[in-house]
Amino acid sequence: MKINCGTLLVAAVALVVAAGCFGAGPDSSSRQTDIDLKAADVVGVWQNDKDGSVLQFDENGSFAATNLPYQKFIEFGVLPDGFDGKRDKLPGSGRWSTDTALGYPEGPQSVVNLRVRVLAGRSTAGSIPVEAEGRDGETVLVFYVGDPDLNNRILYRRCLQGCPTVTPKSQEASSGIGGLRPAGLPAESLGTADTD
Known part of the structure; x- marks a missing residue:
């Protein structure tokens, strides 16, 4: 029996594609998607390792963010005029709650719904989901862009020490830096005061 190199290559490519389609792709084995969140699991500061963006969830159900994923807002037409996703930050604030994943009404509370009320200093109304997953024994929050x-x-990973904080008032006044200030830095350094 003679095996053609071209046939072998086509078979190898087909195997790789099939593995990706059925969840054997990178990172699928370490991902746990049945996280059941309670409010106490969400409250606090979460930070993106790559760009330092922050999500802050307060006990009263409010949230503030330094840089929401602009891709989630393109279809709604609410991005500021001239917005450039490579250059600009997209701070936002509003209310949060936990929920079940879409299509699983009886499932665990594995989604944090963000009801955005202020986006880049402007009033808006929209809702975007953040999914909770377990990775290597740690709960993380994930925005999927496009097809998961x-x-x-x-x-985003939970920040445990030296965490920056976000306040909606500082976001609106200084959206150029996304309302971010390191913990312990007075709000006056951003030209606003926390008076809530």
Whole structure:
């Protein structure tokens, strides 16, 4: 029996494609998607390792963010005029709650819904989901951009010490830096005061 190199190459490519379609792709084995969140699991500061973006969830159900994923807002037409996703930050604030994943009404509370009320200093109304996943024994929050099977995601980890904080008032006044200030830095350094 003679095996053609071209046939072998086609078979190898087909195997790789099939493995990606059925969850054997990178990072699929370490991902746990049945996280059941309680409010106490969400409250606090979460930070993106790549760009330092922050999500802050308060006990009263409010949230503030320094740089929401602009891709989630393109179809709604609410991005500021001239917005450039490579250059500009997209701070936002509003209310948050936990929920079940889409299509699983009886499932665990594995989604944090963000009801955005202020985006880049402007009033708006929209809702975007952040999914909770377990990775290597740690709960992370993930925005998926496009098809989740493509693994294009923005991942946030809980910040445990030296965490920056975000306030909606400082976001609106200084959206150029996304309302971010390191913990312990007075709000006056951003030209605003926390008077809530």
